[in-house]
Amino acid sequence: MAEKLLNWDEVLIGAAIKEPGNSRQYETGSWRVERPVWNPDTCIQCMFCWVYCPDSAILVDENGKMAGINYTFCKGCGICVEQCPTKPKSLKMILEAEAKGKSEEELRKEVFSEDK
């Protein structure tokens, strides 16, 4: 984080923030216990996950389509998985520890191997 730390007599009164969107500078993905894994093969692009995500951690491509999870900010709340309407679900939660050292592609294969 390249933020400039201000002294007590330099901060804005009432902890107001005049710079919109500076929460992007604050990474909140590190305290996640579980993470959602996405299966593009069964995803129907309903965008429910994007609507319900309480952060803005659902990635959207230039065509307005669901493109994955932003793990820098995803806190692992699981709401996207709850909301996913496909059967079987196109989003599943796994323990963060199980994801360690694996690529997204590897995880997808592992988690969704039985779902076609």
Added chain:
Amino acid sequence: MGKKVALTGNEAAAHAIRQINPDVIAAFPITPSTPIPQAVAQFIADGEMDTELVTVESEHSAMSACIGAAAAGGRVMTATSANGYALMWEMLYIASGMRLPIVMAVVARALSAPLNIHGDHSDIMGGRDTGWIQIISENSQEAYDNLIQAVKIAENKDVMTPALVAQDGFNTSHTIEIWELEDDNKVKEFIGEYTPLFPLLDTDDPVTHGAWAPPNWYFEHKINQLKGLLNSKEVVEKVGKEFGEVFGRHYGLYEDYKLDDAEYVIVAAGSVCGTTKDVVDNLRENGVKAGLLKIRLFRPFPYRELAEALQSAKAIAVLDRVSPAGAQGGPLFNEIRSALYDTQTRAPVINYTYGLGGRDTQPRHINSVFETLKKIVETGKVEKQFDCLNLRGEWR
């Protein structure tokens, strides 16, 4: 010159609010302050004010709505008492932390249990460290004058801190006294227009309020907030002086009553000061050098000025109208004694709890305090550092 009226302390507060005509009031009724929002609702219904009155489901919601309205950029007021004030507690810190100059009339009342709706200072003293400016009124006139001044104090650019103006439940709030109601326009002119610092509704200049401050930011914001609160001391003096110039009633940080050469001094706040002044007058007529130091500004605590005002005293009694909770006496006693530590005097300081839950405090009780102070000076001995006034059974 204002118009002399015979009205209660609650009506005094309601008239001040009518004349201030804030943008928003969010309030929930609770005895003994209920008549304030009730009268305000009537003023609005009669077209004498155009304030947006938000009726809410609790005092927590009342303060929350006030915070939202103030963050949006409005001039905001409310009123409460006792358990209602206690229910606001969480939001009081948020109002002061967000530096929103909300002004609140508090009609001070005892806290349950046992259930009691009568006057004491347990509510405001419980919230003394919520970061609000606290001004305590002796009577209806002061309740009216202080509310008007509080708007100007809280909204000062160097302060930007919420303020509460307290009056005593029933002793003041439900007692009809004669006081001066000033001209509407003169009051409006005195308080002036309010310019918020970072209004949420200013869409050309977007701002975030109430954001999270991690460990590397929080400390700096709280100390910045402290500076605003401390800045208010000078502004209280300045506004009190200006108020005196316009309306003829001058106010300072405290009131000294026959204090200059006083040897036996009572320190107190609120309506008991009226009774104490009568007792001081009687004692003075009999050649006893009695005096009163009346607390007006309690937060920020003007410790240097108060300690300086007590230097002639040979013995001091501090009266606390607060349920004691295991400290070395009441809150006012603690702060007065602490303030004196850095000065020359080593006059004994004793503490009384009085008036809990509306218990009457009469001239004879105040007289007994002065008697005790005289005895301490004569014998050089303090028998009891802490005692209770008008309590059945001797405290031991």
